[in-house]
């Protein structure tokens with residue numbers, strides 16, 4: 616891609632330098648110029664401006680074999696912060712993070728059942744304002760992740776997957792009250808971004824499932840992540856069992872956290888997994904087989920090469936993942952048997968880190984923008 620305006624090219628190179636230093640830790644100006652194929656004057660200019668912004672700091676001299684001792688540069692991770700808000704089924708989590716994704720402050724609020732957008736929204740805004748006030752460095756931006764469909768400006772929730780929330784301009788309201796740029800993202804899309812950001816997921820194309828209280832999925836192909844409007848949890852697999860969506864026999868009636876809880880007196884999935892009761896063990900086994908069946912359908916249609924499982928139920932004992940894997944191998948078309956089914960590298964942190972990863976990308980590093988540009992080249 617050619618840049619007609621030098622200012623734009625400089626902005627792109629500024630982001631490339633920032634991302635490189637984040638990835639490599641310590642580098643000299645000469646390293647940066649060599650790795651990014653930039654000339655020395657523009658490298659110096661970019662580095663000086665990043666030092667002036669306090670994003671880079673000089674770390675003394677590095678030792679080299681040829682006797683020269685160039686100054687090492689590293690990211691000043693506390694120069695600015697981001698705030699990630701994850702509105703999950705039962706709780707809303709707030710994570711104030713530095714530029715390396717270290718969570719400096721964490722708060723969790725319980726969600727009332729079927730929360731009202733006004734009251735719960737106000738509580739979220741108040742908590743954001745409090746955390747921004749407590750932050751010791753400027754907050755670059757806020758990202759709210761939520762299960763639902765978001766408008767194009769990424770400021771309004773058009774509809775929620777399970778609550779009756781419609782056209783709720785929550786990100787706009789947070790932005791007005793905190794005076795900090797804020798966007799909303801679909802929670803499963805955010806989890807995929809976290810997988811790449813924090814667990815260094817390298818596979819280009821994969822099918823991602825959030826297997827928790829509810830079941831959602833995203834189809835990932837390069838920089839495209841399609842999760843909004845996916846109804847993976849409502850794939851019909853059985854002839855009985857009323858789903859919360861009103862249909863019969865959805866995957867969620869067989870394998871979701873809410874359905875397992877309902878069948879076993881409200882017991883959480885983690886406790887169920889500890890149980891030696893035959894009925895419970897058999898039910899968890901059936902849940903894993905139902906998930907495997909749905910994954911066979913998903914991979915048959917999408918042609919994905921890898922399946923990544925995240926969420927509370929995917930983090931149960933290894934033996935449950937084993938049931939999913941072996942059922943899949945046994946029943947999928949032989950050409951699909953090479954597909955690997957693995958767990959998220961972030962285990963329990965996956966959902967909470969989603970909004971943080973999107974915030975770091977959107978408000979500071981813009982890595983997804985750089986990747987999109989390099990694919991267009």
Ligand SMILES: [Zn+2]
Nearest residue numbers: 849858860865
């Ligand atoms: Zn359903």
